[in-house]
Amino acid sequence: MVLASQSSAIPTNIITGFLGTGKTTLIKQLLALKPATERWAILVNEFGEVGIDGAFFKGRPEDNIYIREVPGGCMCCTSGLPMQIALSQLISYAKPHRLLIEPTGVGHPKEVLATLQQPHYQDMFAIQATLTLVDARTVAQSRYRENAIYQEQLSIADVIIATKTDLYKGDEQTQLKAYLEAQELTNTPLLVLNEPLKDLAIFGSAQRCAERQRSEKEHEQAKTFSQYPQHAHPHGSPHDTSPDWQRTLEETGEVMIENAAQGFYSQGWVFSGSKIFNFKKVMNVLSGIEADRLKAVMITEKGIFGFNKVDNALTCTELDECSDSRLEIIDTQPDRVTTAVRKLQNTLFAQEA
Structure with a gap:
């Protein structure tokens, strides 16, 4: 599916992270900092089937905020068709100055990135920093640190953001840094979010995004996109x-x-x-x-x-x-x-x- 061309590519950020890391909270902070004259679009993908996250965003056309939900944890199934349809509808309606994509917490963000990097989207989206949120307390639990999706979300990040720091009680940050070192991610910037964001610098804070994403990952992801398992929509969603x-x-x-x-x-x-x-x-x-x-x-x-x-x-x-x-x-x-x-x-x- 080819989207209608625009005069310039849309700055696009993927905001990912496992269940409960605070993705919705971060997006709300970003929306509060949005320039009043800019139109922002948010594509939200949920694991659950009924679609709830959109209600937490005070997104209205009069506020230049446009939201589209894709429930069901299957935004990239059938070669990314649900995502492409949602993108087409959202972009055509909102004509945004920026696009934020929040994949499901138990989904594969590489599939999302691979979809955006398809040839027919090259002039549509200017892919900027991928932000991965992580609650450092989860590193101590094997069901998280050994989870392939958890690892993938961190590996794809241009910036890793440690959230919920007010709940840390011990050496969680040290454990997180040790885990990232074991995952060979020491070169990925780590932001410890101790307070709400004060500006939008985080969108451009990963200057290595263009070089690393395209030189190290783009070729591999484009090559392997067709190899991802295809997921079926549950009936009655x-x-x-x-x-x-x-x-x-x-x-x-x-x-x-x-x-x-x-x-x-x-x-x-x-x-x-x-x-x-x-x-x-x-x-x-x-x-x-x-x-x-x-x-x-x-x-x-x-x-x-x-x-x-x-x-x-x-x-x-x-x-x-x-x-x-x-x-x-x-x-x-x-x-x-x-x-x-x-x-x-x-x-x-x-x-x-």
Whole structure:
């Protein structure tokens, strides 16, 4: 698929990192620093099937912020077709001055980069620094440090950003540096993010990006792009715009979609906007759920709120608007996900609007 040409290539950054490293938080910081006259586009790919991250960005055309979601952890499947379609729609509509791409935390960022480097995109995108976020506390856990995707995300980085530093209690930074040395990544700049970003210098802080990315990786990635395993869309995903999925939501007021890959399992729910949740019960139930990752956008009697849980810490943010309530729980244990969703279904509804 060939996109319509523009007068100049769009500066493009990939922002990657494993589940719960704070990619959405970083993008929100970047958006707060966006020049008012610039149009920015954000392409968000989620492992879960229902698409929640977009609700956390206050992206509106009047603010020159445009967002497109590709749920399902499969943005690059079928030779990158979902990604190409999403890019075409987003670029045609937004005509952005900058593009930010957030791949799923359990996806292959090399596939994203390989798609952007296809010949028909060479005049469309000016690929700048790839930013990889990492929570240094995860280095101590074998399920992270030995994970091939975790390693790939770090290896592709032009800048590695250590996040959640306020939660470090010991020598996590030392362990991270030792791990990066073992991975032969000592030449990759490491930024320890102790406070919110103050400017956009990070976009251009990796001057080695052009040389290293093109000389060391571009040839290899272009050569191996066709060798990546092709992933299939699960049936009934919201991004399939399936009439059956929409019909189920209209008829029953709720719909559930599952996904599984890379040892993780997700269960996502969409609830009709006519269902109003009890805010206090939402807080109580979500606080008690044990899962690797939890995200939700809930319409409650007190307003619309976004919930984010990682490392057993639940945060709540008031949001402006949404058309329905959505919940996504990701864990390595499917039984824990099922139990958690059952609690929500049985206790949370305050009333019917």
